Amino acid sequence: xxxxxxxxxxxxxxxxxxxxxxxxxxxxxxxxxxxxxxxxxxxxxxxxxxxxxxxxxxxxxxxxxxxxxxxxxxxxxxxxxxxxxxxxxxxxxxxxxxxxxxxxxxxxxxxxxxxxxxxxxxxxxxxxx
Amino acid sequence: xxxxxxxxxxxxxxxxxxxxxxxxxxxxxxxxxxxxxxxxxxxxxxxxxxxxxxxxxxxxxxxxxxxxxxxxxxxxxxxxxxxxxxxxxxxxxxxxxxxxxxxxxxxxxxxxxxxxxxxxxxxxxxxxxxxxxxxxxxxxxxxxxxxxxxxxxxxxxxxxxxxxxxxxxxxxxxxxxxxxxxxxxxxxxxxxxxxxxxxxxxxxxxxxxxxxxxxxxxxxxxxxxxxxxxxxxxxxxxxxxxxxxxxxxxxxxxxxxxxxxxxxxxxxxxxxxxxxxxxxxxxxxxxxxxxxxxxxxxxxxxxxxxxxxxxxxxxxxxxxxxxxxxxxxxxxxxxxxxxxxxxxxxxxxxxxxxxxxxxxxxxxxxxxxxxxxxxxxxxxxxxxxxxxxxxxxxxxxxxxxxxxxxxxxxxxxxxxxxxxxxxxxxxxxxxxxxxxxxxxxxxxxxxxxxxxxxxxxxxxxxxxxxxxxxxxxxxxxxxxxxxxxxxxxxxxxxxxxxxxxxxxxxxxxxxxxxxxxxxxxxxxxxxxxxxxxxxxxxxxxxxxxxxxxxxxxxxxxxxxxxxxxxxxxxxxxxxxxxxxxxxxxxxxxxxxxxxxxxxxxxxxxxxxxxxxxxxxxxxxxxxxxxxxxxxxxxxxxxxxxxxxxxxxxxxxxxxxxxxxxxxxxxxxxxxxxxxxxxxxxxxxxxxxxxxxxxxxxxxxxxxxxxxxxxxx
Numbered sequence: 001x002x003x004x005x006x007x008x009x010x011x012x013x014x015x016x017x018x019x020x021x022x023x024x025x026x027x028x029x030x031x032x033x034x035x036x037x038x039x040x041x042x043x044x045x046x047x048x049x050x051x052x053x054x055x056x057x058x059x060x061x062x063x064x065x066x067x068x069x070x071x072x073x074x075x076x077x078x079x080x081x082x083x084x085x086x087x088x089x090x091x092x093x094x095x096x097x098x099x100x101x102x103x104x105x106x107x108x109x110x111x112x113x114x115x116x117x118x119x120x121x122x123x124x125x126x127x128x129x
Numbered sequence: 130x131x132x133x134x135x136x137x138x139x140x141x142x143x144x145x146x147x148x149x150x151x152x153x154x155x156x157x158x159x160x161x162x163x164x165x166x167x168x169x170x171x172x173x174x175x176x177x178x179x180x181x182x183x184x185x186x187x188x189x190x191x192x193x194x195x196x197x198x199x200x201x202x203x204x205x206x207x208x209x210x211x212x213x214x215x216x217x218x219x220x221x222x223x224x225x226x227x228x229x230x231x232x233x234x235x236x237x238x239x240x241x242x243x244x245x246x247x248x249x250x251x252x253x254x255x256x257x258x259x260x261x262x263x264x265x266x267x268x269x270x271x272x273x274x275x276x277x278x279x280x281x282x283x284x285x286x287x288x289x290x291x292x293x294x295x296x297x298x299x300x301x302x303x304x305x306x307x308x309x310x311x312x313x314x315x316x317x318x319x320x321x322x323x324x325x326x327x328x329x330x331x332x333x334x335x336x337x338x339x340x341x342x343x344x345x346x347x348x349x350x351x352x353x354x355x356x357x358x359x360x361x362x363x364x365x366x367x368x369x370x371x372x373x374x375x376x377x378x379x380x381x382x383x384x385x386x387x388x389x390x391x392x393x394x395x396x397x398x399x400x401x402x403x404x405x406x407x408x409x410x411x412x413x414x415x416x417x418x419x420x421x422x423x424x425x426x427x428x429x430x431x432x433x434x435x436x437x438x439x440x441x442x443x444x445x446x447x448x449x450x451x452x453x454x455x456x457x458x459x460x461x462x463x464x465x466x467x468x469x470x471x472x473x474x475x476x477x478x479x480x481x482x483x484x485x486x487x488x489x490x491x492x493x494x495x496x497x498x499x500x501x502x503x504x505x506x507x508x509x510x511x512x513x514x515x516x517x518x519x520x521x522x523x524x525x526x527x528x529x530x531x532x533x534x535x536x537x538x539x540x541x542x543x544x545x546x547x548x549x550x551x552x553x554x555x556x557x558x559x560x561x562x563x564x565x566x567x568x569x570x571x572x573x574x575x576x577x578x579x580x581x582x583x584x585x586x587x588x589x590x591x592x593x594x595x596x597x598x599x600x601x602x603x604x605x606x607x608x609x610x611x612x613x614x615x616x617x618x619x620x621x622x623x624x625x626x627x628x629x630x631x632x633x634x635x636x637x638x639x640x641x642x643x644x645x646x647x648x649x650x651x652x653x654x655x656x657x658x659x660x661x662x663x664x665x666x667x668x669x670x671x672x673x674x675x676x677x678x679x680x681x682x683x684x685x686x687x688x689x690x691x692x693x694x695x696x697x698x699x700x701x702x703x704x705x706x707x708x709x710x711x712x713x714x715x716x717x718x719x720x721x722x723x724x725x726x727x728x729x730x731x732x733x734x735x736x737x738x739x740x741x742x743x744x745x746x747x748x749x750x751x752x753x754x755x756x757x758x759x760x761x762x763x764x765x766x767x768x769x770x771x772x773x774x775x776x777x778x779x780x781x782x783x784x785x786x787x788x789x790x791x792x793x794x795x796x797x798x799x800x801x802x803x804x805x806x807x808x809x810x811x812x813x814x815x816x817x818x819x820x821x822x823x824x825x826x827x828x829x830x831x832x833x834x835x836x837x838x839x840x841x
Contacts, residue, residue, distance in 0.1 A: 019730065020653070020730065021730075021734050021801070021805030021806070022657045022658065022737065022801070023650070023654055024808075025657065025661070025801070025804050025805055026656070026660055029661065033664075042808055065646060092646070093645060093646040093647070093650045093653070094642055094646045095645070110649070113653075115660070
């Protein structure tokens with residue numbers, strides 16, 4: 001289940017993977033509020049389908065604990081392997097993953113996270129339109 | 130006349146059977162004696178062959194014919210043999226057979242004369258048998274049996290006697306005076322014994338005499354008279370018995386008794402002599418000391434078993450009974466000394482044999498084992514405590530031989546490891562048993578313990594996997610290395626199953642992690658609610674008014690889900706809880722629908738959505754008037770194609786409120802409905818604003834998991 005909301009899709013999009021509707025909604029809102037194109041998915045499996053279907057995803061913003069066969073970490077690894085130039089933002093309410101558990105360059109953010117920090121990382125990867 | 134005389138002679142010779150035969154052996158004459166001895170009458174026998182008087186075997190061997198022939202050739206034949214009477218019985222006959230000749234000397238027949246000598250024959254046989262028996266008795270007796278004449282000269286010595294006296298040729302000593310074989314005191318006693326026997330009495334003495342070969346022996350001698358027909362001593366019988374072995378045994382016994390006395394005097398054991406009833410007769414000096422007895426006389430005569438109390442009393446009586454039966458009774462008992470010193474004793478009671486070999490008393494030997502007993506008891510108790518502790522704690526003990534790399538495990542260790550009790554544990558078995566992820570760690574800890582530079586302490590918690598049951602268990606092992614000459618030689622210690630604790634630890638870690646996740650997630654939701662509210666609110670006051678009921682709705686949903694273990698909720702329950710604060714109890718909400726299980730996330734979303742709908746209805750819709758109400762209805766239908774899944778359709782329909790107009794701006798509520806709830810149940814949500822009342826329609830799927838929950 002994914003749905004794209006494009007304000008300006010020419011410069012790349014952000015994929016938000018989060019199963020909790022309220023939190024996902026808020027993430028989408030504040031990223032869209034900053035002018036980014038945001039695609040949302042409620043599971044890593046759905047997220048992977050989006051990644052493979054769309055070439056414009058520049059940032060993967062994913063929760064670790066999501067339903068389905070993959071979790072957020074697995075999705076991050078697949079994204080790093082298959083789409084090298086993608087910025088990885090991984091969040092969780094649980095303890096931070098140990099060294100080496102995340103792909104090189106991935107950023108971990110603890111829940112509840114600071115929206116401006118997320119925006120900062122996304123801005124690094126995408127220049128908003 | 131002459132013939133007449135002969136006839137008379139025939140007739141009167143009744144002790145003799147006289148019969149005449151013709152040349153063919155037929156009877157021609159049969160006298161009265163023949164009838165008496167053999168039973169046939171003359172009339173019966175005349176003309177009959179003489180064979181009738183011969184035994185069957187003689188007839189078979191043709192003895193009658195041989196006898197006739199012998200008589201004819203030699204003029205006279207003796208005849209000593211068994212013959213047969215008319216009644217078939219046999220008699221021993223002593224007789225003669227001679228030829229009869231007429232006046233011209235012509236052989237005309239035979240005459241046979243018989244006497245019945247059966248009684249004499251049997252007597253002779255008996256005497257022969259008696260003499261043979263006597264000879265064999267004399268020969269086999271180990272005694273030296275001698276016959277002396279009245280001058281005490283040797284006349285006869287039995288074969289057995291010659292053996293024991295080591296006589297090679299009796300003739301060399303025949304006629305020698307017997308008392309001269311004895312020297313000193315023995316010679317005088319031998320003479321006295323001969324005198325006594327000669328006087329018709331019995332002479333008896335014990336003495337020492339050498340055999341003919343010079344071997345010194347102890348003898349027990351008896352001399353008795355052999356009486357003639359008139360009852361006067363005719364000869365003397367001397368019977369000497371070799372008692373050397375008996376005397377030496379007696380000497381040994383005397384020496385042993387001397388030794389016994391010495392033992393009795395010097396032994397530190399408490400030696401008590403008892404009568405068969407168990408009364409004290411004697412107490413050894415060592416016993417008096419050991420028992421701290423002040424007055425010995427006071428304990429003589431007392432019943433010894435009564436000294437023992439409680440269980441020991443029964444043991445004492447039983448040991449006493451055993452000794453009376455000829456055995457040895459043993460027991461260990463407690464008996465304080467006369468001064469009250471507590472003491473433990475090892476007691477053995479044995480019988481004392483009387484002259485007839487039957488016990489005529491008992492001896493009790495009690496040894497003070499107090500110190501030993503206390504040590505043993507202490508050891509036993511320590512061992513028992515250790516065993517109990519190990520059993521109670523499920524502790525196995527093990528050791529590890531560093532030299533041979535051989536583990537030694539007790540049964541409990543094997544049980545802990547999931548190995549059968551008879552399993553042979555080698556180093557490889559031990560290593561294979563450890564969970565692969567823990568092996569290196571255990572190896573490292575072991576090596577550290579074996580390091581002579583270290584403390585020798587070994588402590589490890591690791592998982593083992595049973596080779597048969599494949600069950601994973603947590604083992605806590607602790608031990609210590611032993612060093613010899615600067616090298617570790619062994620490692621030994623205990624192991625116990627800490628699976629329960631480990632699982633509990635894992636569980637509580639899991640719970641802590643889950644709680645952390647939930648709290649953080651909830652904070653993220655609060656953050657989202659607050660940010661959404663602030664973004665939509667025109668003023669801080671409006672934002673504040675909106676935030677409180679939203680967080681309260683979140684809180685109630687939280688409580689509901691926590692009660693259910695975060696496994697989700699029945700739709701009706703979730704709806705009831707969400708609408709609780711908006712329900713004034715006047716039946717404004719009508720809920721209808723079948724049981725439908727929602728995941729925790731869907732239930733949470735529904736609760737927040739219903740809160741938004743109810744809040745809006747209270748402000749602008751059906752709940753803002755006294756008459757208005759809400760119908761919340763839902764239906765569940767099997768989803769085509771997806772086994773176990775179900776289609777859920779939920780409808781919020783307001784009625785009785787003021788006329789509705791579509792709002793100009795979509796608020797948090799509608800966004801939550803359209804983007805949140807729809808997503809949570811994987812479906813769509815629409816919010817419409819007909820004039821009669823707001824309608825919210827949600828369609829989605831209850832997953833197989835959630836649908837199956839209802840069946841439970």
